[in-house]
Amino acid sequence: MATNLNTAAGAGSSAAPELCWFEEVRKEDVALVGGKCSSLGELINAGVRVPPGFALTTHGYSRFMRDAGVGGEIPGMLAGVVHDDLEQLELVSRNIREMIEQHPFAWELEDAVAEYYRRLSVRCMVPAVPVAVRSSATAEDLPGASFAGQQDTYLWIRGVDDLLHHARRCISSLFTARAISYRMKMGFPHEEVKLSVGFQKMANSYTAGVMFTCNPANGDRSVIAIDANFGFGESVVSGEVTPDHFIVNKVTLDILERTICNKEITYTVDAKTQKSVKIETPFERQNVQSIIDEEIVELARMGKAIEKHYGRQMDIEWAVDKDLPAGGNIFILQARPETVWSEKREKEAAVAGKASSAMDFILSSLLTGKKVS
16 A cells, blocks of 8 residues: 555554555455445556545554444344344344444544545546445355445545445445344354445446346357446446346357336436435436447457456446546446355366366266266
């Protein structure tokens, strides 16, 4: 970590920064900034277009929890709770979250966040630049784990006070009833999960969605699957709409399949309040293709590069920024390992003799009588 940033963060130790820029971390820094933020830093350093931002590190999280005095109380509050008692989980979750959200950050940390936010606004040349405030837990976005999506993300947040307020909400979301129950069910100790909070410049999305560097329906690694809707990608990620769906050949980048759906909901920014709002998509746009073919091909090209960099199939969130000219307006917002088909293939490879290459996989599948698509 750069010394000037540690000083600005008030960390007091070069080994324990409480704030850092995305570009200062890599995929190995999950313990410092969680899965989401470490992945963003890795993408930036790999030359992928990613909106800039900074992170409250797990050291900053730990300091907040100590100052709030809740770290020592949570184990007692969770004692005797079982993972399938929903009523009890909701009650305990509500108490823990209220306790966390009512406590302010230390003033030194507030000042440090304010300074980073000011510098981010200068970098983006936008006063009080709108950001997405994203939870980034140390146990999410990991191969073999399914913790992703259990903590919160807040879109189009402006101003230091709102950033700090939503950072506390992100921290408290580590203790939703769902997250508590899942950790209990998986045998994952609560005290071993720490949280980082990312503050990332909002892409003013005309269109956004998700992309898999395999077909999530059947695991086909020769194609890329892209889902898209108008506005922010929240409608796609949350499943509130059936998005447009495209299948692209990974080698030739030809669009093999396209399914244009009736997209009734759009998340966009309210011009007056400058907040993210859900609106009904204008009727005349509901059945219009939400992303042009050239952007589909460029997205697929970026997906291939990300897969090559990580050496595995990936689950990627993306956006097309309407404020920037074509050719430089497609951004990657998040990338994590695809787990469902990767785990299934690993198990099959182990059964079939631990195939170590694509040809080994094909041959072992044929020998065991499996159809190779």
